[in-house]
Amino acid sequence: MKRREFVQLAVVNTAWLAASSLRAGAFSGWTSLTPVTVHAELGQFFPPLKLVRRLHQSVDSSAPLLLVNQYQAKSGVAGHSPEIVDIAVRLPDISRQESHGNLSREVRELVVAKAKDILEKELGYRAAQTTVAAGPAFWYPYSGKASGNAVFCRLTITRGSTDQSI
């Protein structure tokens, strides 16, 4: 194995171990959660195709669906690189009366709560501050079965938040 490949593998393994530790910590309370600022865009009409595929392939599952992106967001607190996380929030029990283009306040609140829960359990992030983008929130139209009902969200996460309530 070339040195460069070994180093890459070591980096990947370290990241995996760190993520595992973070997840274990998040579940068990061994480590405290990282406070972050979250800016949520709810109801993306063009979600990441990888996430759509995973949703289609897991309509009968309740496993969380998220993608942590490698690129940086366009804005953030100076000195911190915001991280972008795409999440599919499953809502199998949502009413058929819910508008596709203008999700009700109750549904939006439910989506934000579920998204925060996913962040906490999967990434060990606690949303100390949350803002929600104004504008329409779309219901993803191509989920097929009710068990695949989902609202896709893009979360811009900045670490180093001051710990304030929303």
Added chain:
Amino acid sequence: MRKLTKQNLEDIIIGCSYFGAGGGGSFNEGLRRMYEDLDAGLTFSLMSPDEMKDNEYAAATYGVGTTAPPTPEEVKRYADLPRIKEESTAAAFRALERYMGKKFVATIAGEIGPGNTLAAMSVAAHLGIPQLDGDTVGRATPEIDQNTVLAAGYTITPAAGATKYGDEMILAKIARTSREEDFFRAASMVSMGIGVADTAISGKMAKTPGVIVQGSISNAERIGKAYRTAVETHADPIRAVMEAGKGYWLFEGTIADFQWKDKGGYLFGDLEIAGTGKYQGSRYKIAYQNENIIAWRDGKVSVTPPDLIVPVVAATAKAIANPDFVKGEAVIVLGFPAPAPWRTPGGLKLFGPEHFGYDTPYIPIEERFAAASK
């Protein structure tokens, strides 16, 4: 005449987003408007130009204004003005009907773009009339002058303008074609956008080849359906859109840099993409004036107007609206040939590189692509 379902409309707006070429109005606003209209029980329908009687009239309706977000100063400046209940585009459409003393049988989209085409369709739905399956550009365009009716030698006045605050104006006659743009652009700058109705054409004109881009709405629907079908079958939607639109895969890379400024009612700027994969080491640059106008690869012209330059987010297949860029995001640049009326000498005079101040000849995208691929 065909009644459109929710899925037909979703396909249409998705297709329109690619023909928006970076502009064409807000996708989210178009979609929001469409869902609200559907929730309100309104009906959308599409009428072929062949279904119009020769002496019946249809007119275009669209919004004029920058796509840049309003500044806090602008928001404050207009905060205490009254607001009308209907959209400014609908108000302009009614004002033109009153002025001409004619009841229009359909709306014509002023361009193909996700916000503005849906705005015209929404006006039609509110008025209880169909949308004509055709428009006056066949894509989105920055200036009012880029109108096939003008290119065919007809006038687009009289025209009506209306703001969301209740102002209405009629442009009965203009000294030169570009004056309509000047007047409405000026009104838009003191109103954060304006609704316009113009291009009142008869059924006889609508059926004459080249006067409008016939079938452009159903063409957008076909592109959107290609996207949807690919997503549903886990195929590649970007390639599906490209193939359905007989387009070209121009470049792949990540967003390296961008800049924009709001000037004279337009959004001006450029976007730079650093090549990845087989394009590694290469740079692609796109200049825009609301819509993407011209592109260069490593300093050499890649696409000239009126052909379409459409950067798409690689991860989502979403057409990127200017200036909604994210540094480092992976993108693919597609190109599409312009509708035939724009490739004529009359069309190029209004929509060619020279019109936008670029000293380079128009060479069709298929020829440029073939030459670059050798």
